[in-house]
Every structure is written in structure tokens, then in C-alpha cells.
Amino acid sequence: MTLLPPAAASRTVPGPKGVPVLGSLPQWKRSTAEFLLRTQRDYGEISRIRLGPQSVYLVSDPEAVDHVLRGNNGNYVRGTLYEQFKIVMGDGLLTTDGDFWKAHRRAMQPAFLRRAVAAVGPYTVDATREMLDGWEEKARRGEPVDLVTETLRLTLITLSRSLFGFDIRPATPVLKDVVDNVIEVMFKHGTLGELLPSWVPTKRNRLIARDRRVFTRLVREIREHHAATGEGPLMGLIEAASDPATGARWTDAEVRDEMLTIFLAGHETTAVALLWTLLSAAGHPSAREELEAEVDGVLAGRDPTVEDVERLTFTQQVVDESLRLYPPIWIYPRDAVEADELGGYPVPAGSSVLLSPLVSHRNPRYWQDPETFDPHRFDPDVAADRPRMTYFPFGGGARMCIGNSMALLELRIALAMITQRFRLSLVPGGFVRYGDTSISLRPMGEVLVTPRPRAERSGRGAA
Template sequence: MTTALVPPGPRGHPVLGSIREIQRDNVSAFMDAFRHHGDIVNFRGPLRIQLLAHPDYVQHVLRDQHKHYPRPRKVQGCLSTIVGDGLVAAEGASWLRSRRLTQPAFHRDALRRFGETFTATTAELLDGWQRRGRDAGPVDVKSEMMHLSLANLARALFKTDLTEAITRIEPAVQRALAFTHRRMTSPVDPLRVPSQGRRRFLDALGTVNSVLHPMITERRRTGGSDDLVGMLLGATDPETGEAFTDAQIRDEVSGFFVAGHETVSTALTWTWYLLSLNPESARRLRAEVDEVLAGRVPTVEDLPKLTYTTMVVQEAMRLFPPIFVYMRCAAQDDTIGGYHVPAGRWVVVCPYVTHRHPEFWDNPEGFEPERFTPARSADRHRMAYLPFGAGPRKCIGDSFAMLQMPLVIAMIAQRFRLDLVEGQHVVPEPAISLRPRDPMWMWLRPVEETS
């Protein structure tokens, strides 16, 4: 009988193992470990985890054996603190019920109605940029994309303009997510320790809830089903006939709101950053937009023709996947790639690493949207690219994001070229999402002045 081996990995500190490196910058820690130790890496210390990089191993955990790899209770608990017990944080039967109830609202055909919402909100952003004038200075594109995605999500969820509330919600969500990330990687739960950070976190949750909960209550009172909340209010479980309670609606909406805008805004921000660094790709994007749209506002029907625009978004999410890590816990002893995975061990799938695996990606650090053409994608491992996760728990909002982002990119490219201000040191910040750590300052160049 062959005994499964313990995976290789960094030696780390004799007591703390690699926890300091993981807490400081888990993306760099995981990428370095993959380069030095291969497709499965064992990390020692109080945070005992195994990193899985190969798509075969990713498929084993996220799809083939997903029932034996639930999320760690600690991760589930941290998420439920900010989004309740809805789809984002739930496990088991509770998750399955939420998925059945919410799935119809997020079907791609049902979401097509929001195309005009996305383009109307983007037009308002562009008109504001136009009014700034030439001498207004650069803009923080990270903040601009955050405002845009929040506005789009609010209008899709509630058919409501949250412009006035966004200035309060945006920093509150960022504080909540940053604190939650610290909780996930800390041996001592900071929520149990009285501190200024804990107080700020609870205040942030209060701010978000003070905006969302009254809107849900009012939406229940007024009825209707022409927005996402209305569709959820009218949803029934196809197997039991049960509907969401008010508390469950609040949890689902909180999850969509917190997770949905963060991932979209982050992906849009990185897209503009990469286009600025790759002017030939930016020129090809503008050429496609000009040819397909001829100056008019895009519609959902244009998306099949905006192929390069969509590939640009896909490539940006390959290099900077908004959700860059998925954590699971082995419910029983297992063997992956000939290596032992003991029951109770956390396993980590890191799309940032898998998206750079040289066996599946030529020039893995290069920005090449053309790698997503049908011909070049045909034989690629299905689990080599997972910006929205994979398996049964694949993000329910993937169609929502991929409907919204190409429309936004096309509209902005019609009117402006975004150039990164020279001298910036752009650093990814691995929190719940992989966003730029600092403001992303960019010059807005009207297209008519750059052609």
C-alpha cells in the first residue's frame, strides 16, 4: 500500500510558520510558494493550509468532491457577520435553498433588462467628466468605478438612485471588508477584542444597514417585480413553494450589495490600468467600439459584436481576479496529486496563481486579450480560468458582471482615453477582493483630442 506524501512547502518560522508572510501579502506568499514548490504547497504554523495551483486539483475541490470541501467554519462565520445567512455565507441545505430561490433573478435573460440602467448611469458619469474641463486635474479611477458600480447595483436592486448615500456607503463597505479579511487570517478573532478597529467595523455595518434595510421594507410595501429585490420578494422555492422571509431578503440583498459592487468596480479599475499600460490594446478596443457602435450608445444586443472589448475584461480578470482566493476545509482524509490532505486541513485555491500557471498560459504575466479567442480557448483546461469561482458555488452574479462591464468599458472608450499619471507605484491589496491599495490617479483625455 502506497502512503500519500506530505506536500512540500516553505519552512517558515519554527513556531509561527508562514503566517506573517500570509497576513502581510498572501498573494505574494502564495505565488512565491508555487514558484518554489509546485502545484500543491503545505504551509506550516498556526494557520495550517495547503495551496492548490493545478487546475486538476482545483476541479477536485471545487467541483468533483465539493461536498467534502465546505468552507471553513471560521470563514463562514466571518462572512455571515457582514452579510447574514444568505447565499454569500450559507452552507449546506440553507445555501441550496437560497440558490434555488435566487437563481431565476440572475438568469442572463432576466438580467438583460438592466442594460439600459447600466448605460444611463455610465452616461451620467461621462457627462460629469465632460463638465470637469481640461484643467481639473486627474481623477481617482478606483473611486470613480466604485461610485459607478454602486450606482448600477442600487438601481438594479431597488430601481433607486443612491447617489447621496454612496459617499457614506463606500467607505463603510471598505472598512467592513478590510476588517473581515483580518479576521479570516488572524489566530485571535479581532471581533472579540475591544479596539478602535472593532468599533469602526460595527459602525460600518450600522451605516450599510441603515441604508439598505429601510429600502427593503419600503420595497416590500410597494410591491412590483421590475428590479432584483422585487424579483426576490416574489420568488418561491420550486420544490417547497416557500418564499423568502424579510430577514432572509435582507441577508440576500446585503450579500449582493457588499460583494457585487466590490468585484465589478475592482475589475473595471484594473481594466483601465492595464489598458493604459498597453496602448496598442487600447487602440484596438477603441477601433472595435467605433466600428460596432458608430458613436451611438451600446445596447445588450451589441455585446456579441463587442468581442475584443469582452476579451479585454476577461484578460484583466485573469491578471487581477477580483476574488483571488477561495478557502475550503477537508471534511475527511483525502489524497490530491499523490499528497495527503488530512481531515480538518484548510485548502486554498488562488485564481491569481492558477491564472499564471505556465502549463496553461503562454507569457502568463503579459496582457494579451487575444488569448480569449475561441480558437485559443478551445483546448484550455476549464479550471485554468476561474474569475467567478467554479463548481456549484460559482458566483451567481457572473452574468450580471459580464453584462455590465463591457457596456461600461465601451461607453467610456467612446469618449475618453484614460492615462495613468506617471510616477505612481500601483500595489495590489489582497483583502476580500484584490483591489489597488491606493487611489488610481489617471488623466482623462477626450477622444477627439487624442485621435
Template structure:
């Protein structure tokens, strides 16, 4: 399929047009493809796209194929137009080993109740009130850098993870996680390692809990769950001892969860409380930390963009800490963050299972099929982006989007299942980059171009270390 032929995503086929069969590998090629996916799923997806085009059919099972969908119109079809027909894919099962049935992994009526409860807590008005705390957390992080001489090699990915974890802990749970942040951050890494292992292994995917128990790393992964549960239980216990406000509208996320009542008047169960806390504690900080890490790398790799960002921050802030009214004027800073999310979306692929027969771009999609919509590829589609592989924040400046397909940029997903915390994430990331740029530059080490590590999120392989310098 050509890049420009994917505009028709109707679910019905006109009488004068027969359904067509998507291009893709033959059944005899599947074992080799599975091995490639096991080694590097992102490279495998890129190879399929380059060989077969926007819509690829992979015959993994006789009646349950996998479809790789790379055009913005495909993303809109699955995530928005026909979202009721697509639910979280079976590939998300390994995440439930750690996250349980929190907002990210739940489905159906449970998810709808959770969303109704949590959505108001992430309104723009409420999230705006978190800005002073976010700025304070960044300032405390930079105090640690103040004690380091110029030329020090600093672990940027680790620092950003601890920073965003601190922000989530304070804003959503009223807790200081600086003492336990390293344990939680390490647990996120191990969680992703296991989930990725299970997602790529057809023997583990149907029963990831059994796979967890029969895998040599079981004790390590079991320890990961225990470590996170210990932190979660401590958060809940401390809040119960201190006393919840009992008012979801006036408290934080933890207050809202403790005050929540189902239709029959019953309170949230301890298990469900645990799942919600874990989901926001772990997923809520990991995506922002990943974007901040890639942003630091891209700014170092493109000095002119960094100089422009520094000039903007100096002009708008004049040496003081950012306030809410300043953020609308940090247009280049926000454009840089958007371009970082375009090139390195934190969730590099989104996967759904079809509940009923459907059709995408003239291709039948049988019920039970899995469809993969990788933001990494959608964000690079030549039908929507000039110079799609290049770093160009100007494409996100005001007035540059007309004519661009709406779902050509989906770092937070789309439709009802789009990320509930996107406003929160954008606020903290903008504040973090602005405050860092006021005082420091982070430079690449020789040979410091990171390799991609496509786990649940898109991380730099082995983390990212950079050279610290004062401005």
C-alpha cells in the first residue's frame, strides 16, 4: 500500500468492491519473524512497514492474525471511530501481574467507574494547582547537581525517573517518596523487563502468572511486586491514620479513592485501592521521565534548538521560577517537548483486540484479531510529516498544524482510553525543562548516541549519562 492510499477506513465495503487482502509475510516466514520480534520488536515492526506498507497482515494464528497499522487514519479508526470494537489486547496481560486492574489495564464497567472517579482530578484547573510543588521538586533535584563540578557525568534517565516519581508522590498521594524512590524506580525497570519478556514469548503470554513462577528470574520479579506493594501499603496506612478529607473534590487522588463508593454504597476494596495506587505511582511517572530523558538528549544533539530554548526561558522568566501565566509564553519549550514525543513516544506501540468483524481500508479484520498501532511509526508517516526522521520543533509552533491529520500525533493515545494524566504530564515536563535550562546544560559524551530499548516504554538502552555544565 502506498503512503497516500490509507485514507479510507470505512467499516463497510461497497457492493462494487471486493474486500482485499493486506500484504504481509507468508505463514512459513512467521517463525523467523517471531524470533526477530523477540530480539527487537520495534526493529521488526519497522522492517514490516518498509517491506509491506501502511497495513500489514501477519498470520500468527489461522483465524487470529495480527495487523500492523501505520497510517494516521488507521489510528483514528481503531482508537476513536470504532473504539467500542477494540479492547486492550492480550499482550497487556503481563502488566496485570504488577498493575492488577488499575485504570491502565481494566476494561468494561470497572474501567468506566474508575474513569468517572479519576477524570475530574486531572482537570486543567486542579492540575494547575500542582505547579508550585512541581517546580519545588525540580529545584531540589538541581540542588544535588549544584554540588557537582562542571564535567561531571550525571545519570539523566535515573535522575528524571526519581524527579517525576517525587512529583507524582507529592501531588497525587501527599507523600514524600524521595527515600523510597530508588526502590520504586528499580521496580519499574524490572516490571518492564518481565512484561516485555512475556509479551514476546507465545508460551508465557497466555498465562503470564504461571510464566512468572516458572521463570529463573521469579524471585527477582516476585521481589519487585513485594517492594512496590510495601510502598503502596505504607501510603494507604499513613493516610488512614492521618484521616482522609473524605471529599474527593477537595483532596488528592488518594483521598478520592478512599472516599469512593460504588452504586451499592460499598467502599473500594483493598485490592482495587492497591491496583489504582500502583498504576498511577508506576505508570504515572515513567512516561514523563522517559520524555524528559529523550528531550535532554535531543537538545544536546541540536545546539541551535537548545540556544533558542535558553533564550526563550531567559526572556520569559527573567531568572525567576516559572508561574502558571508563564507557560503559555514558553512556546518553543513546549514545541521541543512535543517533537521529542513525536520522535520518541513513551508508549511506542498501542495494541487492541477486535471484538467483532471489522474492515480497515478495505481489508477484513476478523473478530479476535490483534491490531497494533505504533505511535513510533504513525509519528513518522510521510503523509503527515515533512522530513519525518528529522528533529524540527517548529512543526509544533502555533499555526503550523492546519492540514495535518488529527491523529498523526498520538503520544497520549486517543479516544476514551486516551491518557487521563496528559495535562499533568505536560505541565510537569514544561516546568522541568524550563528550570533545568535556566541553570544547566547537559552535553553528550563521546559516542553518546543512545540505542533504543523498546520495552513497555521506549527507553534509551542502558540509561542515558550526560556531561553536566553550568550556563
């Protein structure tokens, strides 16, 4: 599909010149997100960035994003940048294309349909309650909590219990370290260590080998548990899945890779989203008060049910706005198989195209005062006026996040329960900035907050 008249297709794509040989690599390395935001501001919604010997196209024009994700999505594959993910996840939903991907997605999709996802609600409630009981203890002792550790633990426990039927709590301390490391590995490019084969005992390779050992052991335990109990709806689908062409059951490697994919894609993202949502609400008193009023009114001191969640509309808008400013998967690449045109510019075969919800979500053409946190941007009448693909925290088209309904349900429940019981404030001197050296928009370092119980107002009775 041509988005502009053919004459425009011969235009040179604008973009920063950078320095000889390296191009814009130094600015990219200094702060990728800031650099990409500047590039959008200075060169528009389609630009070309030179990174050493390679070039990438940064695309935020909504029509062009739609073209890549939906209109001509067959032409845009995961490509070279996703190869890095395979080191850890192997060949799973996130890293594969074509018939293999299609068959795997079809096999796993039923666990993520609306009715199935509703079952995640009670697990989220249980895990959040347990977390908040711990916060109450800490509040009594005047201790802060680290939101990074807490949210990661919460989403890992919920995911493991609801999809795999497995209580992962005893393993969470070990897993945090492992997950931190693999997320780094998956995104880091241009280091010498990357070029060496995996058998060379570099620090990086030793850590990757350790992480894979931990994951492999975990996968084995979960499968054994499922074989004994039958628990875990996704586990059931994965164990029963077969190749549509041959009828052969998935191999152990296929099962392992999909389990790792779901674990890694599913819990860290949701944890990062919850963390930014909590910080955003805590830092904006008028939004926080509106949120508290809604939660107290709808829940009247009870734990939320899935039906309650439908009525927590402002809570949803707080989550939406936080996902706009801080989309956990803030950048994702595609490679063009054949030559194409985007926004009237030629894109040669083999080009890498970068889509970035972070950049698109801060485009001043569609978002007034884009750096400001304002959940009322998602009031239904306001949101209805925005073009498609100006907002895509979960991607789009056939490759849209399989877990988006699950994530949104978890986020609303956890935010509502935390709001019901606590007001959070950053410990004095605490300053939080997003780190953009990873595929996910994690904050740099720990995020210490003081939880203050608000029992009288929420109607839950004294703490």
C-alpha cells in the first residue's frame, strides 16, 4: 500500500547526520529514549537513523505504524534485533514468525480469551492482599518498601499460579536476580562479549548459562506439578498442543521456550506498568483523590471482584495514562522483507524499522502537553477523537500482545486494592527516572516508597 503519491517515494528520508563512521550511535548509547524523542521532534514522524554500519527507520506516523502492524504486516518480520531475545527465550511466540508462530499462537490463545482471563482475578486479589499485609507490617515498623521488588514478585506469583497452576513463591528471590540479568542480555547490543561464541567462559556467557539452568529446572518442576495435579489452564493447552502438519506433540524444547516466553513477557511488563501507575498516582494529588473516591465508592471496603473492575472506570484511565507515558515495552523492531513505502518514503528490503510507543505516545501532534500526566485524556469522548495507532502500548494487529486483557485486569485490581489501603510517597530524596537501556522501561535502581495506611477512609476498619 502506498501512503502518499508515488512521486514522494523518491524523497530522501530525513534524519540526524551523526558523526563519521558511528553515525548517531553515541547519542543512541547516551540515552536512547531521549534521542528518539528528539529525532521525532526535529525530523518528523518518519526518520532514518544511522547506527554505525546499519540504518534504522524510526516510524511514529500513525498511518505508517498501522501499515507495519496491520496493513502490510506480512512484510514486517521480527528480524535481527529480536534474535538477541532468542538467547534466553529460544523459539517462542515473541521471537518467531510464519506458520510456526501461527500454530503456537492458536494453541495458546484460549487461555487468554476474556472468559478464561476472568479466572486470573481471584489470584491477583490473593497475591495483592498478601503483599499489602506485608506492607502493613513494614508501615508499623516505619520501613519503606521497594516497589521494584514488590511488583515483580506480585506479578510473577499471579502469573505462575493462574496460568501454570504453580506456587512460585519459594523461588522468587532467586528469580529476581535471574530476570534482571536476562532482560539486560536481551537488549544490549554492540558489546564485544556478544560477538564471542556461547562456550567462551566470559562473565556474560556464564551468567546466561546460569539463568538457563535455573529456568530449565523451574520448567521441569512446573511440568511435574501439572502432571500430578492437572492444574494450570495454559499448562494444559501447552502439554496437549501438537504440530498441525504432522500431529506430533510439541517437543520438550518447544514447551520450554513457550513457558519461558510467557514468564518473561508476562510478569516483568505488568510489574513495570504497575510501578509507574502507582508512582504517577502518588505524584498527582488530584488524580489520586479521584481514584480514591472511585475505589472507596465502588468497593466499599471489600476486595474487588471481576464485576467490580468493570465499574472502576477512572482506575482504568489512570492505568491507560500511565501506559501512555511509560509503556513498559517502549520500543520494538521489525525487518522489512521486501521493499515498501512508509509515509511516502522508500524503505528498502531488509531495512530495520523501529516502532516506539514511548515516542508515539508523546507526539505533540496528537497529545496536548504530552509530558503531563492526565487520566482525563482517556475520557471516552476525548479518546474517541484520536486516530488509530496514536496509542499502542500492547502493539497491534495479529502480533498484538496475547496477554493484554490479563495485564489490564491485574493492573486494575492491584491498583484498586493498593489505593484502598495505602497512600504511597517516595522516601525523601528519592528520585525516579526511567532507564532505557533495557527492552522494558524499568526505573533505574530501586524505588523506595513509604506506604501510609488509610484504613478509616476506605471503610475497611482499623489496620
